[in-house]
Amino acid sequence: MSLAEPQAQSFTKVAEFYDELMRPVPYRMWVSYYLLLLSMQEVKPKSMLDMCCGTGTMTEFMFREGFEVEGFDLSADMIQIAREKAERKRMPLRFEVADAADVDMGRTYDSVFSFFDSFNNITDKGQLQKAFESAYRHLAPGGSFIFDMNTAYAFEEKLFNQQDLSKTSKVRYRWKGDWDPETRLIHVTMKFWVGDQVFEELHIQRAYGLEETIDMLMEAGFKDIRFFHSYTLQPPREKSDRIHFSAIRPK
Numbered sequence: 267m268s269l270a271e272p273q274a275q276s277f278t279k280v281a282e283f284y285d286e287l288m289r290p291v292p293y294r295m296w297v298s299y300y301l302l303l304l305s306m307q308e309v310k311p312k313s314m315l316d317m318c319c320g321t322g323t324m325t326e327f328m329f330r331e332g333f334e335v336e337g338f339d340l341s342a343d344m345i346q347i348a349r350e351k352a353e354r355k356r357m358p359l360r361f362e363v364a365d366a367a368d369v370d371m372g373r374t375y376d377s378v379f380s381f382f383d384s385f386n387n388i389t390d391k392g393q394l395q396k397a398f399e400s401a402y403r404h405l406a407p408g409g410s411f412i413f414d415m416n417t418a419y420a421f422e423e424k425l426f427n428q429q430d431l432s433k434t435s436k437v438r439y440r441w442k443g444d445w446d447p448e449t450r451l452i453h454v455t456m457k458f459w460v461g462d463q464v465f466e467e468l469h470i471q472r473a474y475g476l477e478e479t480i481d482m483l484m485e486a487g488f489k490d491i492r493f494f495h496s497y498t499l500q501p502p503r504e505k506s507d508r509i510h511f512s513a514i515r516p517k
C-alpha cells in the first residue's frame with residue numbers, strides 16, 4: 267500500500283464487532299472532556315460534525331446532549347453499522363462515507379471533532395494537512411475544532427500489543443504492533459476470533475510530532491491552538507500517550 271492511499275482494508279471486517287470491542291472505552295467521560303474544552307474556547311455550538319465517526323458512538327452521545335450532529339467515515343462498513351444503530355434507536359442522524367482529505371458535507375458546523383486517534387490512521391502528511399483543511403472548511407467562522415492523537419511514546423510503549431483470549435469473551439483478539447521510529451509508522455496486525463470466524467486486519471498509524479501538528483493546523487488557518495495531556499488541562503508530558511488539541515477558525 268502506498269502511503270498516499272487511505273487504508274481501505276482496515277475497519278472493514280471488524281466493523282460489526284467494533285462496538286463490542288469498545289465496550290470498556292469511556293465515551294461518557296470523553297463527552298464531558300469535550301464539553302469542558304469547548305467551554306474553555308468560549309464556543310457554544312448548536313451543530314457539530316464528527317469526523318472519522320466510526321460506528322457513530324460519539325455522534326449519538328452528542329445528539330443525546332442536545333446537539334445537531336452529523337458524521338462521516340472512510341469505511342463503508344463502519345458507516346453501515348452507524349446508520350443501522352441510529353435507525354434502531356430512532357435517532358435522525360446523517361452519516362456519510364467520505365475521506366477526511368476531501369469530504370464535502372455541503373454545509374458548515376459550529377464545532378468539528380474527531381476522537382480516538384482517528385487522524386493517526388491518516389499516514390500521509392499531505393493527506394492529514396488536507397483533513398485539517400476539510401475541518402476548517404466545514405466550520406463556521408469562530409467555530410471549534412477538537413481532536414486527539416496518539417503520540418510516538420504510545421507506540422514505543424507498545425500501546426497496541428494487546429490481547430483478550432478469554433473463552434468467555436464474545437470477540438477474542440490478539441494485536442501486535444511493529445513500530446518503526448525512522449518512518450514513525452506502526453503496523454498493527456490484528457487477529458480476531460468470533461465464534462467460528464477467524465480474520466485479520468492490518469492497521470497502520472503514524473505518530474505526528476506536537477510542533478509538526480501545530481504547524482499543520484496553522485497552515486490550515488487555525489488560531490488559538492491549545493494542546494493538553496489527554497483528559498487534563500495540563501500541558502503534554504514526556505510520557506503523554508495521547509494529546510488533545512483544540513483550535514479555532516478565526517471570525
Ligand SMILES: C[S@@+](CC[C@H](N)C(=O)[O-])C[C@H]1O[C@@H](n2cnc3c(N)ncnc32)[C@H](O)[C@@H]1O
Nearest residue numbers: 277318319320339340341365366381382384387
Ligand atoms: C479508531 S476508529 C475511531 C472511530 C470513532 N471516532 C470512535 O471514537 O469510535 C478510527 C476511524 O477512523 C476512520 N478513518 C481512517 N482514515 C480515515 C479517513 N482518511 N477519512 C475518514 N475516516 C477515516 C476509520 O475508518 C475508523 O472508523
